[in-house]
Amino acid sequence: MTTSDVRAALLSADPRLSKFSPLPRILAFDEFDSGTHGWTELLGNYNGRGDLSTVDDHMRDFRPPQLSACNFFDIGTHGALSGTYALKLATRPHKGHTAVAIRRLTMSGRGLVQLETYFAFKSEATLGGGAELDNFGDVQWDGNTHPSEAQFGAFTVATDLCGDGGLRYHTVARYQNTDLDNHFTRRWMAPTVPEPTPREHFEGKVKLEYAADFTAPNPEDWQAFGEPQELCYNEVPTKVNWHYLRWLIDTDKRRNVELQVNDRVMDMRDVPVPPYEERYETLENLLNFYFSVRTHSSVRNFLFLDSVLISVDW
Amino acid sequence: MTAVLERDTTFDTRFATEPYEVAWAGEARWFVQHIGGDGTATYVTQVSPDGITWCDLDDQEHVVEPGKLVSWPAAGFGHWLRLRAKVEGSVQVRIHLAVKA
Numbered sequence: 224m225t226t227s228d229v230r231a232a233l234l235s236a237d238p239r240l241s242k243f244s245p246l247p248r249i250l251a252f253d254e255f256d257s258g259t260h261g262w263t264e265l266l267g268n269y270n271g272r273g274d275l276s277t278v279d280d281h282m283r284d285f286r287p288p289q290l291s292a293c294n295f296f297d298i299g300t301h302g303a304l305s306g307t308y309a310l311k312l313a314t315r316p317h318k319g320h321t322a323v324a325i326r327r328l329t330m331s332g333r334g335l336v337q338l339e340t341y342f343a344f345k346s347e348a349t350l351g352g353g354a355e356l357d358n359f360g361d362v363q364w365d366g367n368t369h370p371s372e373a374q375f376g377a378f379t380v381a382t383d384l385c386g387d388g389g390l391r392y393h394t395v396a397r398y399q400n401t402d403l404d405n406h407f408t409r410r411w412m413a414p415t416v417p418e419p420t421p422r423e424h425f426e427g428k429v430k431l432e433y434a435a436d437f438t439a440p441n442p443e444d445w446q447a448f449g450e451p452q453e454l455c456y457n458e459v460p461t462k463v464n465w466h467y468l469r470w471l472i473d474t475d476k477r478r479n480v481e482l483q484v485n486d487r488v489m490d491m492r493d494v495p496v497p498p499y500e501e502r503y504e505t506l507e508n509l510l511n512f513y514f515s516v517r518t519h520s521s522v523r524n525f526l527f528l529d530s531v532l533i534s535v536d537w
Numbered sequence: 538m539t540a541v542l543e544r545d546t547t548f549d550t551r552f553a554t555e556p557y558e559v560a561w562a563g564e565a566r567w568f569v570q571h572i573g574g575d576g577t578a579t580y581v582t583q584v585s586p587d588g589i590t591w592c593d594l595d596d597q598e599h600v601v602e603p604g605k606l607v608s609w610p611a612a613g614f615g616h617w618l619r620l621r622a623k624v625e626g627s628v629q630v631r632i633h634l635a636v637k638a
Contacts, residue, residue, distance in 0.1 A: 259538065266544075275545045287540035292560040294616050296587035300560070308561055315555060350589055 239305065243339045244469060245534035250328060253531040255290060256306025262288055262531075265323040265513060268421040279424050281431040281440075285323035285515075288312055293527060295461035296348055304341050304465040304529035312526040314518040316347070319403075319434035322526070325513040330386060332537030333475040338380065338512055339532045341465040344400070346374040347523035348460040359520070360405035371460040373407065375400045376519030378526045379438060380470060383418075384477075385509035389502030393418055394472045394479050395438060396491070398454070403442065403519050410451045411482065413494045414439035420499075436517065449482070449489035465529055474510075538562075542620075543632040545572060553621045554632060556588040560616035562636035567620065569599070569632050570606040576626020577602050582609075585617040593621075601628075 235241045239254065253260035267282030269275050275283065291311035293301035303309035312322040348371065349356055357364035360373030377399045385391035397412045418438050419429045431440055439445060455464040471480040477498070479491035512533065516526035542554040559565060569580055578601055582594040594611060601607045611618060618634065 264541070283544065286555065287542070287557075289540070289558045290538075290561050291558045292616065294558065294560060294587065296589055300616075311558065313555070348587075348589065 240532075242341070242467075243532045245339070245532055246335055246337050246536045247534070248537065249532065249534045251326070251531065251533040254305050255310040255528060255530060256303060256308045259288060259290065259310060260326075260531075262310055262324040262326050264288065265325040279421055279431065280433045281435040281437050282421070284315070284433070285321060286313060286315070288324040291527065293463050296350060297461050301461070301463050303527070310528040312514060312516045314516055314524045316518070316521050316523045317434060318519060318521055319436070319517065321434070321437060321515050321517040323437075323513055323515040325511055326531075328510040328533075329508040330474060330510045331508070332535065335471060335473055335480070335536040336510070337469065337471045337534050339467070339469045339534075340380075341467055341529040342378075343463045343465055343527040344375055344378055344454070344456070344516070345460050345463065345525045345527070346371045346520075347525065349522065360401060361407050367458060369459050372456045373401055373405050374518070374520040374522040375456070375524050376517045377401075379515045379517070380468065381438065381513050381515070382472065383509060383511035383513070384474060385503055385506035386474075389504055389506065390498055391503045391506060391509070392477055392496050392498040394496055396470055396479075396482050397438070397445070398452075401519050405519055408451070409453055410447045411449045411489060412445045412447050413479075413491075414444050415446050415495050415497060416441075416444045417497050417499050422503075438515070446495070448491060448494050449487070452484060452487055454484075463527060538636055540634045540636070541632070542634055543630050545629055545631055547574060547627060547629045548578070548622070548624050549576070549627045551621070551623050553583070553591070554619045556585065556617050556619055557634060558588070558616060559614060559618050559636050562638060564637040565611040565614060565618060566608060566635045567599075567611065567632070568606060568608045568635065569601050569620070569630060571601050571603055571628050572631050573629030574627040575603055576624055576628040578622045578624045578628045578630070580620045580622050582611045582614075583619050583621050584614050585619070586615060588617045591619065591621070
């Protein structure tokens with residue numbers, strides 16, 4: 224029996240790990256039933272006096288992640304996949320608002336990096352109102368499809384990476400459920416430009432408004448990849464079905480490799496990974512991951528994460 | 538855990554903080570700081586069965602004046618917490634919620 228066989232046997236016999244497919248070295252295994260495990264609110268940069276009015280408007284309100292028992296008005300506590308609590312990102316009920324949770328590490332090598340998670344996405348339930356609320360976007364309530372699904376905008380998984388003398392870049396995968404007009408698109412996308420940074424604002428190059436899309440503000444700077452994919456919203460806003468996501472990137476080649484979401488594996492090797500033209504300081508070996516959720520309606524959008532596993536081949 | 542529910546936000550009318558889930562927590566304490574503005578606000582802790590419908594936790598009103606930091610505990614809450622506030626004048630507020638198991 225080889226070392227590899229022993230490792231595979233140990234992983235498959237462990238009910239906590241056997242639902243993942245980790246690379247050889249596990250950097251982080253975050254089951255949110257036991258805490259937030261370092262996933263925290265993202266905030267833009269501020270000056271030397273702690274003056275938060277110097278934070279970029281579009282990066283000042285990404286909301287604190289919550290430990291959620293997935294409590295709902297109709298059935299009470301839903302609970303998570305691996306226990307009672309999940310990590311919840313919640314937007315404000317403001318069109319375009321984004322909630323972001325980030326996890327900060329550094330790289331001790333280069334090569335493959337894989338993030339796996341079990342996630343669910345929901346819109347907040349609407350209570351009361353008139354019959355007009357049975358319609359939203361492309362949906363007319365018919366006992367199966369529910370307007371809540373059309374009130375969900377998009378969620379994103381991404382990195383912030385830097386090294387080799389300040390060369391900084393992001394890898395990004397976004398599921399766009401609806402466009403900004405609330406029509407279903409149900410597609411995977413990535414930006415063709417790097418994310419605007421506080422330094423670019425400081426230098427007067429960019430100034431974005433509150434609720435701008437911080438990953439890439441111009442919708443024309445996003446490019447679809449793979450084929451459209453319908454996920455399991457499951458009819459109403461209070462049923463939580465967990466989806467598997469596995470995302471592989473290569474920090475040696477500075478590119479994406481592939482994205483698996485449930486039974487779909489998408490080749491991402493040709494998805495652009497545009498680096499910043501200018502070099503960045505204080506970020507050597509930066510290895511950040513973030514999840515975000517953005518509402519395209521005036522309804523709160525939620526991204527629930529049961530667990531996250533980050534592994535590498537170095 | 539500490540959550541910053543408002544970060545130097547300016548209000549000149551009544552408001553409520555975003556819903557925050559605390560099902561896992563046994564203790565909670567609010568810290569409300571007026572870092573700007575010349576107004577005064579009165580805060581009341583609210584609870585909810587579902588994060589959508591809210592009622593006051595108790596009849597305690599907490600007044601915060603310009604430049605002051607005021608703190609109070611919340612006990613016997615359910616799975617959600619928020620604050621509602623009445624504002625006189627203009628206030629710039631920083632609100633921390635500290636929760637423990």
